[in-house]
Amino acid sequence: MTGIHQQRRTRPAGFTLIELLVVISIIAILGAVAVPRLMRNPEKARMARARVEINALQLQANSFQLDYGKPPGSLQDLRDYFEEGKFPDKDPWGGEYVMEQKGDGVLIKCPNLDAKESAKRVDVTVGGGSQ
Numbered sequence: 488m489t490g491i492h493q494q495r496r497t498r499p500a501g502f503t504l505i506e507l508l509v510v511i512s513i514i515a516i517l518g519a520v521a522v523p524r525l526m527r528n529p530e531k532a533r534m535a536r537a538r539v540e541i542n543a544l545q546l547q548a549n550s551f552q553l554d555y556g557k558p559p560g561s562l563q564d565l566r567d568y569f570e571e572g573k574f575p576d577k578d579p580w581g582g583e584y585v586m587e588q589k590g591d592g593v594l595i596k597c598p599n600l601d602a603k604e605s606a607k608r609v610d611v612t613v614g615g616g617s618q
Contacts, residue, residue, distance in 0.1 A: 541584070578600065580599040582599045
């Protein structure tokens with residue numbers, strides 16, 4: 488048996504076709520499960536985005552007030568204070584953000600977000616009066 492040389496097969500580095508197909512099928516299954524969940528309620532995503540943008544605008548308004556000693560007079564002042572391209576032009580529904588003077592500062596609001604949130608909080612009274 489010493490005269491017989493067995494050749495070892497060496498496997499080239501990389502993945503086999505089967506391994507790649509298994510990984511692709513796992514990703515496809517995960518995508519099929521995740522995408523419907525993510526797409527189920529785009530309205531929640533818009534509401535979350537609006538809240539994040541309001542917080543960012545409010546922080547910028549506070550920074551403006553610290554830098555200039557007064558609150559911004561308008562959204563245009565705040566837009567000019569932002570870095571180029573960083574100011575959200577519209578809310579997620581295509582409307583405008585609103586800035587209101589409040590005490591010594593300003594309050595940033597999104598009328599569309601306020602309407603959506605108040606629509607979710609509608610109280611319904613059931614029953615009639617006394618008989």
